[in-house]
Amino acid sequence: MKIHQISSKLLDFEDIERIIKEDYKLELSEEAVAKIVKCREYLDNKMAGNDDPIYGINTGFGALHDVQISREDLSKLQENLVMSHACGTGDEAPQEIVKLMILLKIHALSYGHSGVQLSTVQRLIDFFNHDIIPVVYQLGSLGASGDLAPLAHMSLPLLGMGEVYFEGKKQPTSEVYKTLGWQPVQLLSKEGLALLNGTQFMGAYGIYLCLHIFKLSRLADIIGALSLDAFDGRIEPFHDLIQQIRHHKGQIKTARRIRNIIEGSELINRHKIHVQDPYSFRCIPQVHGASKDSIDYVAYVFRMEINAVTDNPTIFPDEDLIISAGNFHGQPLALALDNLCIAMAELGSISERRTYQLLEGKRGLPHFLVANPGLNSGFMIPQYTAASIVNQNKQLCTPASVDTIESSQGQEDHVSMGANAATKAYRVLQNLERILAIELFNAAQALDFRRPAKSSLYIENFVSKFREKVKFIENDKVMYEDMKAAVCFLQEVDFELPGEDVKKYIM
Numbered sequence: 001m002k003i004h005q006i007s008s009k010l011l012d013f014e015d016i017e018r019i020i021k022e023d024y025k026l027e028l029s030e031e032a033v034a035k036i037v038k039c040r041e042y043l044d045n046k047m048a049g050n051d052d053p054i055y056g057i058n059t060g061f062g063a064l065h066d067v068q069i070s071r072e073d074l075s076k077l078q079e080n081l082v083m084s085h086a087c088g089t090g091d092e093a094p095q096e097i098v099k100l101m102i103l104l105k106i107h108a109l110s111y112g113h114s115g116v117q118l119s120t121v122q123r124l125i126d127f128f129n130h131d132i133i134p135v136v137y138q139l140g141s142l143g144a145s146g147d148l149a150p151l152a153h154m155s156l157p158l159l160g161m162g163e164v165y166f167e168g169k170k171q172p173t174s175e176v177y178k179t180l181g182w183q184p185v186q187l188l189s190k191e192g193l194a195l196l197n198g199t200q201f202m203g204a205y206g207i208y209l210c211l212h213i214f215k216l217s218r219l220a221d222i223i224g225a226l227s228l229d230a231f232d233g234r235i236e237p238f239h240d241l242i243q244q245i246r247h248h249k250g251q252i253k254t255a256r257r258i259r260n261i262i263e264g265s266e267l268i269n270r271h272k273i274h275v276q277d278p279y280s281f282r283c284i285p286q287v288h289g290a291s292k293d294s295i296d297y298v299a300y301v302f303r304m305e306i307n308a309v310t311d312n313p314t315i316f317p318d319e320d321l322i323i324s325a326g327n328f329h330g331q332p333l334a335l336a337l338d339n340l341c342i343a344m345a346e347l348g349s350i351s352e353r354r355t356y357q358l359l360e361g362k363r364g365l366p367h368f369l370v371a372n373p374g375l376n377s378g379f380m381i382p383q384y385t386a387a388s389i390v391n392q393n394k395q396l397c398t399p400a401s402v403d404t405i406e407s408s409q410g411q412e413d414h415v416s417m418g419a420n421a422a423t424k425a426y427r428v429l430q431n432l433e434r435i436l437a438i439e440l441f442n443a444a445q446a447l448d449f450r451r452p453a454k455s456s457l458y459i460e461n462f463v464s465k466f467r468e469k470v471k472f473i474e475n476d477k478v479m480y481e482d483m484k485a486a487v488c489f490l491q492e493v494d495f496e497l498p499g500e501d502v503k504k505y506i507m
Contacts, residue, residue: 001025002022002023002024002025003024003025003027004018004019004025004026004027005026005027005028005029005032006026006027006028006029006032006107006125007029007032007110008031008032008110008111010303010307011107011307013210013214013299013303016103016207016306017211019103020096020099020103026103026125026129027125028110028118028122033118034112035110035111035112036109036110036116036118036121038112039113039114039115039116040115040116040118040188042115042315042317043189043190043322044188046322047071047189053068054313054322054324057115057189057190057313057322058074058189074188074189075188075189077189077192078187078188078189078190078191078192078193079159079192080192081152081192081193081196082152082187082192082196083152083156083161084152085149085151086152086153086156086161086162087140087149087152088136088137088138088139088140088149088150088152089139089140090137090138090139090140091137091138092135092137092138093136093137093138093201095133096208097136097205097208097426098133098134098136098154099128099133100203100204100207100208101136101151101154101200101203101204102127102128102154103204104200104203104204104306105124105195105200106121106124106125106128108198108200108308109121109124109194111309113309113314113315113316114190114194114309114311114315115189115190115194116190116191116194116195117188117191119185120158120185120187120191120195123158124158126182127157127164130180131165131166131167132164132165132166132176133164134153134154134155134156134157134162134163134173135162135163135170136150136153136154136201137149137150137153138423140419141201141418141420142415142417142419143199143202143329143330143333143334143416143417143418143419143420143421143422144329144407144412144415144416145197145312145328145329146199146200146310146311146328146330147198147199147202147330147419148197150201150419151196151197151198151200151201152195152196154195155195155196156173157173157176158184158185158187158195159184159185159187160173160174160183160184161173161174161184166179190313190315193311193312194311195311197311197312197328198311198328199305199310199328199330199333199418202330202333202334202337202419202421203302203306203333205337205425205426206302206333206336206337206340207306209298209340209422209425210295210298212429212433213295213340213343214299216344216347216429216432216433216436216490217288217291217347218257218495218497219493220288221254221257221258221261221288221497222261222459222495222497223351223439224258224281224288224350224351224354224439225257225258225261225262225459226440226444226447226455226462227281227354227357227358227446228268228277228281229262229265229267229268229455229456229459230267230443230444230446230449231354231358231362231446232272232274232363232450233268233277233281234272234276234277234282235259235262235268235269237277237282237283237285238258238284238285239255240252240255242255242285243255243256243285246286248290248293249289249296250288250289250290250291250293251285251289252289253289254284254289254292255285255289256499257497257500258284258285260458260497260498260499261456261459261497261498262455262456262458262459263456263458263498264457265454265455265456266453266454266455267453267454267455268456270453274363278353279353280350280353280354283350284350287346287347287350288347288350290346291343291344291346291347294339294340294343295343297336298336298337298339298340298343301332301333302333302336305332305333309327310327310328311327311328312324312325312326312327312328313325314327329416330418330419331401331416331418333416333418333421333422334400334418334421335401337400337401337418337422337425338397338400338421338425340425340428341393341397341399341424341425341428342397344393344425344428344432345390345393345394345396345428345431345432347432347436348386348389348390348393348428348431348432348435348436349390349394351386351435351436351438351439352383352387352389352390352438354439354443355382355383355386355438355439355442355443356383356387358442359379359380359383361373364449364450365446365449366378366449369442369445369446369449370473370475370476371474371475372475375476376475377476381479382438382441382442382479382483383438383442385438385483386434386435386438389431389434389435390431390435392427392431393432396424396425396427396428397428399421400417400418400421400424401421403417404417433490433491434483434487437483437486437490438486440489440490441482441483441486444463444467444470444472445472445473447459447463448472458498462495465489465493466486466489469485469486469488469489470485
């Protein structure tokens with residue numbers, strides 16, 4: 001059994017993917033245990049000799065922050081908070097996202113600034129280790145006082161309430177507790193607030209998106225290079241001198257990658273009649289590169305956030321301070337997620353344009369990439385599908401972060417809407433994968449019409465792997481299964497890039 005110790009060591013994308021994919025179990029390090037216990041003991045001692053109002057610990061929440069709560073009701077206050085805030089609706093968040101939420105919440109609580117009991121953190125670890133996944137809904141968070149509704153649904157099972165997925169089926173938490181012989185957690189002062197305040201819903205989506213867009217961005221370069229060669233494109237726009245006089249890192253990296261991928265191609269090196277290519281080919285470095293630079297920014301934001309303490313109030317035992325502030329506000333994440341939507345959508349937009357160009361019957365390719373156009377419609381309609389998806393992505397790129405709706409009687413008067421930015425970015429990611437799969441479907445077909453001429457060894461090997469899943473199409477057939485297979489290929493394909501010895505978790 002593989003174990004990951006929760007400690008002060010910063011989590012990175014490598015850690016998270018390894019934990020999730022290799023089914024690591026979690027345990028608290030001695031350091032984390034000591035910090036959690038120290039903070040809880042400090043809070044208990046502070047409350048024992050102090051009747052002054054401390055927000056969320058002995059007061060109400062939000063607009064009720066001026067209502068003081070008696071000592072005997074402090075535990076009930078926290079339980080009521082969790083129950084009353086579990087107001088999510090809509091589709092369920094994917095289970096893999098919810099499991100990431102649990103991991104990120106455990107990590108945030110382990111820093112010892114939240115005042116939770118050790119037993120509460122341990123129960124979250126038990127959920128993670130036993131694959132007990134709370135049912136969390138996508139709609140309901142304003143992304144400002146943290147992800148209140150989603151985190152309330154994540155936390156309900158601590159109280160023995162709500163629903164969870166366990167052993168392959170959705171069931172009441174109470175039934176799982178009976179099966180395992182567990183008792184519900186009894187929350188103490190501050191604990192409900194520590195669980196519900198925080199950005200772990202937005203954070204989990206962001207980490208998931210980063211892990212997947214790193215791969216899709218690289219695949220966009222490979223597929224773009226394949227389309228360029230199949231279209232009989234020119235290599236000159238990828239010359240390093242062109243990139244160096246503009247300086248953008250993503251552009252320089254993209255052009256270098258395309259040169260490496262296509263090196264040795266018979267097609268790219270043959271004499272060209274045409275002087276220029278359309279922008280969707282000629283400007284791959286500029287467009288893909290701009291998206292890379294945006295993705296790098298987004299990755300930076302989420303690297304910071306997953307190692308942050310984002311509940312409120314925050315406790316500093318060594319400084320004898322309990323500070324009520326705003327680390328739960330999701331604005332950094334909301335802006336990054338909206339930026340990511342645009343970066344992903346543009347990778348899809350230029351991909352669809354390359355697909356369209358391949359179908360135009362130009363440069364010796366048959367109309368719609370089929371030998372007998374007219375009798376056969378060939379690849380006409382997959383491009384329609386890609387165009388439809390690109391249109392939806394444009395709609396989903398309307399930024400969530402520019403909106404704010406006042407809540408809690410004006411106490412929470414500016415919110416980030418980062419949760420909505422997260423869920424729509426998830427849809428854009430899925431759409432981008434489909435668009436790239438359609439381009440690959442078309443580009444591989446176009447390359448076969450160039451035979452016996454060959455592309456580079458790298459591209460030929462990549463297409464050979466693809467042909468194990470999706471065959472060349474001679475005449476019209478039902479194509480949606482091939483399109484599905486192309487998507488599966490992108491999800492499953494393992495590859496390295498020529499001339500690059502870098503971590504796969506960076507652009």
